[in-house]
Amino acid sequence: MLRDLRTAAGYPTHRSLAVKLHMSESFIQKVEGLARQPRREFAETCDELFGTSGQLTRVWDDVDWGTIDHPDWFRQYAAKEQEAVRIRGLHTERVPGLLQTADYARALVRHLNPDNDDDEIERIVQARLRRQERFLDPDGPELVAIVDEGVIWQHVGGRIVMHAQLAHLLAVAERFPHIHLHVAQRELGERTGEGGFHLLSLPDGMTWVYTETLGHGRFVVDQHAAASHSRAYDRLREDALNGRDSATVIRRAMRELVNVTTTPHLTVDWRHPAWKTSSYSQGNGGECIEVAPGAAAVEGVVPVRDSKDRSGPELAFSATGWSAFVAGIRAGDFGTV
Numbered sequence: 363m364l365r366d367l368r369t370a371a372g373y374p375t376h377r378s379l380a381v382k383l384h385m386s387e388s389f390i391q392k393v394e395g396l397a398r399q400p401r402r403e404f405a406e407t408c409d410e411l412f413g414t415s416g417q418l419t420r421v422w423d424d425v426d427w428g429t430i431d432h433p434d435w436f437r438q439y440a441a442k443e444q445e446a447v448r449i450r451g452l453h454t455e456r457v458p459g460l461l462q463t464a465d466y467a468r469a470l471v472r473h474l475n476p477d478n479d480d481d482e483i484e485r486i487v488q489a490r491l492r493r494q495e496r497f498l499d500p501d502g503p504e505l506v507a508i509v510d511e512g513v514i515w516q517h518v519g520g521r522i523v524m525h526a527q528l529a530h531l532l533a534v535a536e537r538f539p540h541i542h543l544h545v546a547q548r549e550l551g552e553r554t555g556e557g558g559f560h561l562l563s564l565p566d567g568m569t570w571v572y573t574e575t576l577g578h579g580r581f582v583v584d585q586h587a588a589a590s591h592s593r594a595y596d597r598l599r600e601d602a603l604n605g606r607d608s609a610t611v612i613r614r615a616m617r618e619l620v621n622v623t624t625t626p627h628l629t630v631d632w633r634h635p636a637w638k639t640s641s642y643s644q645g646n647g648g649e650c651i652e653v654a655p656g657a658a659a660v661e662g663v664v665p666v667r668d669s670k671d672r673s674g675p676e677l678a679f680s681a682t683g684w685s686a687f688v689a690g691i692r693a694g695d696f697g698t699v
Contacts, residue, residue: 363421363568363583364394364408371412383407394584417566421583439560439572439579440493448504448563449497450595452546454554456518457527458507460494461534461543466527467491469519498538506542508595508602510554514545514615522680525619528612529686535605545608550601561592613695616686639669655684 373379376390383390383404393400405422409415424442443449443460451458457466464487471486472478478486497505517524535543546554560572571582571591582588603611637652650669664684666677679687 363585364418366585367408367412367414367418368394371414382411436579438581439574442562442564442570442572442581443493444496445564446503446562447565448506450506450508450561450563450592450599452508452555452558452560452595452598453513454510454558455513456516457509457513457531459490460497460505461507461531461541462490462494463523463527463530464491465523466519469523497541498534500538502538502540504540504542506544506599508544508546508598510546511548511611514612515618517619521619522682525616525686526682528616528619532609532612535609543605543608544599544602545611546598546602547611550598553598553601555594555598559591561588561595613690617690617695619683637667653684 368379373382376387376394379385380387380390393404400422402419402422405418406416409418412418424438449460456462456470459467462470467487467490468483471483471490475483475486496502514528518527531543534541557573562570562572564570568583568585569588569592571588573580573582582591602608636656637654639650639652651666652669653664653666655664664679664681666679
């Protein structure tokens with residue numbers, strides 16, 4: 363940003379500005395490269411010299427130049443996130459925080475904070491969910507998420523939690539036209555780059571780049587660097603799957619998660635069990651089943667058994683898994699069943 367304003371104000375080189383301000387050329391270079399902290403007075407002087415009406419000073423106040431890799435990195439990012447008119451993100455490790463379910467977020471937070479008690483874990487999770495409110499609104503700002511395909515196939519929080527997370531991604535992308543979800547398929551290889559980043563488009567027309575590592579976050583406000591990141595992002599978005607094909611991949615992953623486990627015979631303690639027999643169970647020796655969907659309200663699972671061996675083992679679907687299985691059959695996702 364400083365470089366853009368400097369050249370626009372008629373100082374084409376580091377040296378020309380350094381001479382005017384009676385500073386060293388290397389100092390100007392380091393400030394522009396984010397390798398040196400300037401004092402606030404430097405930003406104020408440049409604003410006055412460039413005629414930029416306090417723009418650099420506001421950036422200095424927002425970014426906190428002295429601690430770009432600062433311990434309160436996320437607080438700064440969250441503040442800018444709430445100002446942004448558009449956010450584009452490349453997510454190579456996890457589902458983006460703005461699209462996470464509570465259970466998915468809880469699993470991540472608990473893993474990263476093993477010493478925190480339940481109340482502290484929940485506080486962090488709820489803070490993450492509150493960040494989503496602005497974007498999960500019909501009039502919310504544009505949100506573009508490119509998610510590495512490997513993220514889709516992970517089992518964060520277990521199979522049931524992950525299934526619900528993928529279902530949430532589909533629902534959000536379908537419900538909100540300002541949210542765009544793209545899966546970067548494995549075949550893209552090196553074209554996905556070397557790590558995730560966010561592009562925050564702000565009301566003043568600037569784009570900030572944000573990257574993070576474990577425990578640290580970093581802003582890049584130089585607009586040449588931001589433009590380079592933006593071009594790379596747009597190229598990757600063109601290569602990634604479109605919304606419809608991304609949804610297909612997500613549904614495929616969901617089908618893999620609709621898994622059942624063989625259990626001993628379930629002792630379902632209710633007064634009026636209601637087993638329903640498959641329409642294919644006609645006593646012809648075929649693959650005939652019975653299912654008791656009402657058990658979900660009592661036992662938390664949906665048992666399925668062989669109608670010709672009712673005392674034998676049963677298969678136990680989670681309630682969510684069974685609903686997804688039925689929905690998949692109705693949608694024709696499994697072919698002829």
